Amino acid sequence: MSTSDGLAVIDKEAGWTSHDVVAKARGVFGTRKVGHAGTLDPDATGVLLLGVGRATRLLRFLTPLRKKYVGELVLGEETTTLDAAGEVTAVHDMSGVTSKQVGEAASGFVGDIMQVPPMVSAVRVEGRRLHELAREGVEVERQARPVTVHDLTVAPVDVPAGVYRLEVSCSSGTYIRSLAADIGTALGGGGHLRALRRIAIGSFAVDESRPVDAPVLLSMAEALRDYPAVTVDEVLGGRIANGQVLAAEELAMQDKGPWAVLGPAGQLLAVYEAHTPGLVKPAVVIGR
Template sequence: MTTADGLVVIDKEAGWTSHDVVAKARGVFGTRKVGHSGTLDPDATGVLLLGVGRATRLLRFLTPLPKRYVGELVLGAETSTLDASGEVTAVHDMSDVTPHQVSEAASHFLGDIMQVPPMVSAIKVGGRRLHELAREGIEVEREARPVTVHELAVAPVDASAGVYRIEVSCSSGTYVRSLAADIGSALGGGGHLRALRRVAVGSFTIEEARPVVSPELLSMETALRDYPSVLVDADLSRRVANGQVLASEEITAEGNGPWAVHGVKGQLLAVYETHKPGMVKPAVVIPN
């Protein structure tokens, strides 16, 4: 059978790992050539991008896209995983905390910040993933990493119970569970995250997401809609298809790239990126 090629925007259910979604999609599309971009925790729901067929080669460009989340910050209880799936490790009386104080504390986490990855993350330390070490009861030192929180808003859901809705727009690699825990600590107690839902990855929103059992396959061209696009003529198309390094002005490449390079019929030919000054090179060439 002919392998499908394209992007799928999935609305992941709670209880599914990102790998579970990929495995199901392989059955739906009848190919093992399926991958995902931007892992979601099993308890989290929402937007998960899948590449099918040749579009798996484009996933590396989707991972860095900014993310948007909604969830609930629960003050007064710290957990081993920083979210509701873990065991409670500490309890604090935070009944006197006001919504204004929560908003004020949250405001200190806007912009460029340093964040320590949680032990339940997939980051590797010493060749092993942190969540694997965590399952064995091992905790290791983690270096803080720079992330950017573009927007952060909190609003009371049940202030008397210490429950607040949290909305976050952030760079790739930001841990919302860490934000929740850090806000709790900044208020003199602790907190954790629950009901996390990713509502957007770049321009791909929850409104266009579908269940994995009934996915909609978007085109290869659509997969790169968040990147600048350039159109080349037939002669240059042949050179692009051969993976040639080009002068920036040949593809009218403006900005820092990467650039999605399209042929005369609008088909995706390649993704180019900066090379030497005034030159661009192919990061991915798509066989047509």
């Protein structure tokens, strides 16, 4: 596939790291200019967004989009990684836990919550990523961080075995592994996560995703479809392509942005955001 600029919605397979997918895509697209938004664990599957060419500059706007996941909570076993990839560290008899109790416990994690990142994560502590420390057998204290769980539903899969299906809509930075483990703890025992699948990032859902070796490239304008957009004429487009600071009224946008600014043919010219009162400035300029 020849090099171009755009967004690929990939369905990541289990066993691949997000970096593995990027490395494969570099060969597919014939360029090293490929990046991803929103890391997935190797055992997880589902939506991974890849920016190709100049679209790598747009990835920072995609990372904060709301995420949706499905997975399975397994009650009764805690693991080193909080998921099925880790070693079992504790076993609890939770055979008496009912589906109603699981649902009630899960409801306590809906809304704005504080969450401690797992040791096996990419969070940095004093310049080191936690997963690097974990591989060395080092565990450090982690500060809880604010995240938002917009919606969380629980459905029984195998009640005698303590297996429940989770469907989660959440803010960027939410660890579903931690959520599963915390629900287990709230029920008086423990638990871990398995079979995690990300089914959407913003409006980019798994039903439009493709394997990494057969990608479809969306335009840069389409990559920003979850943001408000404004179309400008050739004259204003020329000023925008030069990265000029503009009066907010020239883009006729009232909020703080960011906004995708499109040319007459629908092509992405830039991404603008609020600057000082009454003014907007370019966050990214793509040009003509």
